[in-house]
Amino acid sequence: MVALLVLPVIAKEDAPGLDRGPLSKITFIHYKKNFAKPSDVGKPKPSACYGFLGKGVQWKELPQSLFVNTTNDDGLSQAFITGTLNTSEETWNSAADIQLYSGYTVDNSANWDDSAPDGRNETSFASYPNEGVIAVTNIWGYFGGPVQTREIVEFDILFNNFYSWGDASDNPSLMDVQNIATHEMGHGWGLDDIYNTSCSTVTMYGYSDYGEISKRDLDTADITGIQSLY
Numbered sequence: 001m002v003a004l005l006v007l008p009v010i011a012k013e014d015a016p017g018l019d020r021g022p023l024s025k026i027t028f029i030h031y032k033k034n035f036a037k038p039s040d041v042g043k044p045k046p047s048a049c050y051g052f053l054g055k056g057v058q059w060k061e062l063p064q065s066l067f068v069n070t071t072n073d074d075g076l077s078q079a080f081i082t083g084t085l086n087t088s089e090e091t092w093n094s095a096a097d098i099q100l101y102s103g104y105t106v107d108n109s110a111n112w113d114d115s116a117p118d119g120r121n122e123t124s125f126a127s128y129p130n131e132g133v134i135a136v137t138n139i140w141g142y143f144g145g146p147v148q149t150r151e152i153v154e155f156d157i158l159f160n161n162f163y164s165w166g167d168a169s170d171n172p173s174l175m176d177v178q179n180i181a182t183h184e185m186g187h188g189w190g191l192d193d194i195y196n197t198s199c200s201t202v203t204m205y206g207y208s209d210y211g212e213i214s215k216r217d218l219d220t221a222d223i224t225g226i227q228s229l230y
Ligand SMILES: [Ca+2]
Pocket: 110, 111, 112, 113, 118, 120, 122
């Protein structure tokens, strides 16, 4: 599910004479299967198994890095979390034609910015007040002005502490970190959720469940999507 918030922030103009509009936020909420139905926000259903945040909505400053808060209440080691998140980022990085991702820094002050961006792409585990929500990603940027002024400038990912996280290939009763992280990072690079059930095997499919690992690697549609952007 996607929600758009427009903040009253003064626009910075990169393209002289073109008003890129205000800094805005898009929120992607990743639901557990059977928990909530996505609301159609007036967009036509894509026939392909990939989609974008909007025309021209992509990163212009690359590569990007990640700040990782490894604090968690599932006993997961720092090495497991950073190794897993790094693998998820490299999955997209290796599919794109240009370098998207430059590496991570462990910083246990990294958090999920919801009211204003702080210039860092961050991941953290935190409680989210809806148990049907597995993860939430905020994408910050300029989305509404002329296409050449549009740009993603930051993404923050929250993994909901309500779930027991880990490696679901070892234990299918867990929510798989790599599976969900790869999906959320796809939003970070500019890809939309896909809700067409005939596309349920793609990484950007909008629902997940315990034990799922099918989003860890990219399907052909996901690769087509990321290569269309980069
Ligand atoms: Ca922050």
